[in-house]
Amino acid sequence: MFQSAPVGTAKLGPADVISITVFREPDLSVTNATVDADGMLVLPLIGSVHAAGSTPGELASLIEHKLANTYLRDPHVSVSISSIVSHKVTVEGAVTDPGIYDLLPGTKLSGAIAMAKGPSRVAKLNQIAVFRQSGDAMYVARFDYNAMEAGTMIDPVLQPGDRIVFGTSALSQGWQDFLRTVPLIGVFTRL
Numbered sequence: 001m002f003q004s005a006p007v008g009t010a011k012l013g014p015a016d017v018i019s020i021t022v023f024r025e026p027d028l029s030v031t032n033a034t035v036d037a038d039g040m041l042v043l044p045l046i047g048s049v050h051a052a053g054s055t056p057g058e059l060a061s062l063i064e065h066k067l068a069n070t071y072l073r074d075p076h077v078s079v080s081i082s083s084i085v086s087h088k089v090t091v092e093g094a095v096t097d098p099g100i101y102d103l104l105p106g107t108k109l110s111g112a113i114a115m116a117k118g119p120s121r122v123a124k125l126n127q128i129a130v131f132r133q134s135g136d137a138m139y140v141a142r143f144d145y146n147a148m149e150a151g152t153m154i155d156p157v158l159q160p161g162d163r164i165v166f167g168t169s170a171l172s173q174g175w176q177d178f179l180r181t182v183p184l185i186g187v188f189t190r191l
Contacts, residue, residue, distance in 0.1 A: 010105035012051050012059065013086025013160070014039055020063065023076040028067070032082055045071050056081060089158050091116040093166035094123035103162075108155045110148055112164055119145060119166060127167025132159055132188060139188040 012018065016035045020043065022028040028044050035041055039052025046066040051059050056079040067075040087103040089112050096117035103112070109130060119125060125145040132139045145166075147153035158164075 015085040017083040021078045087160040090163045094120045124167035129165045131163040141188040
């Protein structure tokens with residue numbers, strides 16, 4: 001079963017903007033640094049550092065380690081996210097405004113549906129599928145919109161890259177049949 005990551009563990013990606021503070025070393029601190037397309041940052045003294053895939057805390061530890069091995073004794077580094085650009089979620093199917101939306105850490109399924117301006121008139125409210133890639137495996141979970149609104153079903157925290165398909169009577173018969181076979185509502189099942 002797939003487990004979602006806690007809100008504080010957002011991973012950095014290309015085009016994200018961060019600020020790095022090296023305490024008591026203003027010349028080594030960087031404001032509004034953009035992670036490049038290869039996931040790298042160029043920092044004073046230590047050069048290129050791979051940032052994509054790291055949390056801000058992991059990146060701060062990596063920078064501290066590099067500085068301690070070369071230039072500073074007991075450095076303290078803080079990394080803060082100024083802008084998350086790499087986190088996207090796709091919302092499609094029977095929503096008013098389907099599309100690709102920016103995803104802030106902690107955004108729940110109901111928030112993504114709200115970004116897509118809610119379900120359309122033909123939406124099948126008990127057929128929301130969330131597809132999630134994790135490593136080499138694809139997972140899917142089915143959710144019921146009315147149950148989430150009523151608080152009787154979990155409103156899951158989304159992950160970057162999630163694909164939400166809101167059911168509709170126009171959805172192909174194959175997808176409708178598939179969504180009916182997903183064994184448990186609200187639990188990610190490996191495809």
